[in-house]
Amino acid sequence: MQPVDKDTFSYWVTRPDDLTLTDYRHLCESVQAYPYCQALHTLAAKGASMHQKSQTIPLVRQAAAHALSRNALRKLIDNEFQWSDNLLSRLNELSLRHVPIPDDYEQESYALFKAKTGVSDGFPRLPLIRVPKPIFADETEPLVPDDTTLTETTLQNELEQQATPTPGDPGSESPADGLASVAELPKPDPERVRQLEIIEMFIRNQPRISPGRTRLTDVPEQEDLTERNKATIDGLTTESLALIMVRQGKVAKAIEIYEKLILKNPAKSAYFADKINELRGDSPTTH
Numbered sequence: 001m002q003p004v005d006k007d008t009f010s011y012w013v014t015r016p017d018d019l020t021l022t023d024y025r026h027l028c029e030s031v032q033a034y035p036y037c038q039a040l041h042t043l044a045a046k047g048a049s050m051h052q053k054s055q056t057i058p059l060v061r062q063a064a065a066h067a068l069s070r071n072a073l074r075k076l077i078d079n080e081f082q083w084s085d086n087l088l089s090r091l092n093e094l095s096l097r098h099v100p101i102p103d104d105y106e107q108e109s110y111a112l113f114k115a116k117t118g119v120s121d122g123f124p125r126l127p128l129i130r131v132p133k134p135i136f137a138d139e140t141e142p143l144v145p146d147d148t149t150l151t152e153t154t155l156q157n158e159l160e161q162q163a164t165p166t167p168g169d170p171g172s173e174s175p176a177d178g179l180a181s182v183a184e185l186p187k188p189d190p191e192r193v194r195q196l197e198i199i200e201m202f203i204r205n206q207p208r209i210s211p212g213r214t215r216l217t218d219v220p221e222q223e224d225l226t227e228r229n230k231a232t233i234d235g236l237t238t239e240s241l242a243l244i245m246v247r248q249g250k251v252a253k254a255i256e257i258y259e260k261l262i263l264k265n266p267a268k269s270a271y272f273a274d275k276i277n278e279l280r281g282d283s284p285t286t287h
Helices: 006-014 021-033 038-051 053-066 070-077 085-096 105-117 148-163 175-183 190-205 225-235 239-247 251-264 266-282
Strands: none
Touching (some): 053 070, 239 251
């Protein structure tokens, strides 16, 4: 690979829009030789955007990893930079390391500094600082003296006023007033009293109807669940149940079931009697 000379590299940097396909290939080879050069990555991405669209995305990613400003890289790829002749000439001078300093450089810089910072006659024009006026309390407002004795006296007077009964206070009523208020209660309705008496008399004459009012001390009678269980067992007394008892070895229980079946089905009493005799003959003892 032929190394890139200084003039060619300076031309590429100052005029990236003039890159050709040959320049792009040369830049790709230079990137392989100098992988840490930021300018080569940027120029290679620019050349790919112009001549090799399929290679633009990977080269732009590599250039973005090495670029100081990704926004500037985007503007370069999208042709958003406004290149001026003055800027190009300055870039050429910087690339050749010939940067002459003009005679009026210091004067122009100082004038620009004065225009930006507002320097006049050697003193900067600074804005005045407005100090807010302090807010004082109203002098006419009376101050409450910090006197413990005065505070205790005030509390004592308030307690005495609360303890003194007022004419409208319910606690100040006399017993006579209470009796008068009881006497002023409205009398019950005679018709309502008569209806209640009829209901009570009907309840007394009909003992089968329990009174509506029950005592809290009355304990309801509890149902005997064993009787319900016995009734269920009696309802399930069948020959199949007897056979199950025989298989479980409960011969006495099976004989008892057959005896109940004889009472339930007298027509089959002979059959059930034979079953009982078989069970009694098979078992040495009857439980």
